[in-house]
Amino acid sequence: MDEFERHLTLERDVSPHTARAYLSDVVSLLAHFTHGPQGPGVTDRSSEPEAERASGAVPEPGVEPAFGGSTPTATPTGPPPPAAPADEDHGDLAASPNLGALDLSELRSWLADQRAxxxxxxxxxxxxxxxxxxxxxxxxxxxxxxxxxxxxxSARPHRHLPSVLRADQAAAAMEASASGAAEGDPVALRDHAIVELLYASGVRVAELCGLDVGDIDHSRRVALVMGKGGKQRSVPYGVPAERAIRAWLERGRPQLVCAASHAALFLGARGGRLDPRVVRRVVHDMIGSVPGAAPIGPHGLRHSAATHLLEGGADLRSVQELLGHATLATTQLYTHVTVERLKAIHDRTHPRS
Known part of the structure; x- marks a missing residue:
């Protein structure tokens, strides 16, 4: 498992969330292979991947122990394997099946157990x-x-249409955020810059929290973000986001900066780099102030930005570049969103609907 972890992180360069999920899955697979079906009592403590991550239900870094330390493993319901002799490091391996016997039937049996x-x-x-x-x-x-x-x-996952804001709801949310920042409180200035940049650029919450001050090109209104797999891309943002970022840098950030801030663009209340959990809370609170708006998080703002771009006439390839999707198929989900919204409008307004 240590070798597989190094393969994921160093050779495949997957995200920490994906590595943790895959490692937890393989631990479950090997427990099933070694001890037989584990039953529905086994708790899956792995995180979901980012594409799926349209729901936003992804555990935060630090919530679960890192693999290799006190990793959660499946608890077998059958008799425990023999204890390792005190003078041997791997004395229990003799009682376990050889990994070379892992075949297709074992994989199918494991998935069937998970489905059950x-x-x-x-x-x-x-x-x-x-x-x-x-x-x-x-x-x-x-x-x-x-x-x-x-x-x-394996069965294809269901592609659920994400919840998005209407353009007027997004505008109302930005106005509510701006009114709070007008008082000059550093945290309110930061929060306003966060929501403006999220909605303007469609970046992921991890990409936003990873931004440094030097990643912002004010003259061109472009942010350099580090996406999945260590891929960098430049994302543009608009004038309102630029004003909010400048206000934060000039009047908000200097009040929170400390030795632990380093070059981070957005800071927490104690001066360290901003945590994604704080961003989620900020967005939920802001959207909650808009009557009738769906309860969305940062990923919902990303969905809303993509949907509004397509509704405004942007081509699919440009939206793919903006969002940093590896394939166009992922971006095509938003075309389904716009079609569903058009159908809903047609049903409400057309006399022959």
Whole structure:
């Protein structure tokens, strides 16, 4: 597992969330392989991937112990394996099946056990992806003679249409945020700059929190963000966001900056780099002040930005570049959103609907 973790983080360069999810899935797979079906009592403590992450239900860094320390593992319901002899490091391996015996039937049995335990289609799709990644690595590393992963089929996850704000609701939310910043409180200035930049650029919450002061090009109104897989991209933002960022840098940030701030653009109340959990709370509170608005978080602002761009005439390829999607298929989800909204408007307004 240590080798697989290094493969994920150093060779594949996956995000910490994805690495933690895959490692937790493989621990569950190996527990099933070693001790048989674990039953529905096993709790999955892994995070969901970012694409899925349209719901925003992703655990924050630090909530779960890092893998390799006190990692949560599945607790077998059958008899425990023999205890390792005191003078041997891996004395229990003799009682466990050899990893080379991991085949397609074992993978299918594990997924069936997960499904019986109530795992959703999205979770099953991710776990199947984790299993394929693991067996592919294990085969290359010499732990498996043959890779059964490519033959492992899984159900496609349901693509749910994300909740988005109407353009007038987004404008009302920005006005509410601006009124709070007008008082000059440093935290209110920061919060206003956060929501303006999120909505203007469509960046992810982790990308926003990772911004440094030097990543903002004020003359061109462009932010340089570090996306998934260590990929950098430049995202433009508008005049209102530029005004909010300048107000924060000139009148807000100097009041919170400390030795721990370093070059971080957005700071917490104690001066350190801003935590994504704070951003989620800020956005939820701001959207909650708008009557009739859906209860969305930072990812909802990202969805809203993409939807409003498409409704305004932007082409799909440009929106893909702005959002940093690896494939156009992910961006196409927003075309479904706009079509559904057009249908709803048609039903309400057309006399022959």
């Amino acid at each position: 335990g109530g795992a959703s289609r999205t979770t099953l799709a991710r776990r199947a992806a984790a299993a394929r990644t693991f067996t592919g690595w294990a085969a290359k590393a010499g732990y498996l003679d043959n890779d059964p992963g490519p033959r492992l089929a």
